[in-house]
Amino acid sequence: MAINLDEYTCEFCGKQCKNIVYAAFVCDDPNCLEEARLARGGPGGHMKKKAEGKPIIPIELENEIDENKKL
Numbered sequence: 001m002a003i004n005l006d007e008y009t010c011e012f013c014g015k016q017c018k019n020i021v022y023a024a025f026v027c028d029d030p031n032c033l034e035e036a037r038l039a040r041g042g043p044g045g046h047m048k049k050k051a052e053g054k055p056i057i058p059i060e061l062e063n064e065i066d067e068n069k070k071l
Contacts, residue, residue: 012036 008017010027012035017025019033022040026032041048049056 003020005017005020005025008025009015010017010029010032011024012032013027013029015027015029015032018028019026021033022036024036024039026036047056
């Protein structure tokens with residue numbers, strides 16, 4: 001199943017989505033592409049966090065999972 005990028009907006013500026021980069025919906029603006037890279041931690045950023053003993057799941061998502069377990 002293909003993803004229709006026209007249905008999404010850039011996660012950083014709100015313009016029309018043109019790409020999926022570093023697991024983020026982004027437009028073609030180089031600043032947004034850089035923001036996506038920084039948000040992810042760069043290529044392999046999640047593995048770097050794992051090697052440092054840090055969680056790879058965003059804290060917000062981890063908290064949401066914990067709240068759902070309590071229910």
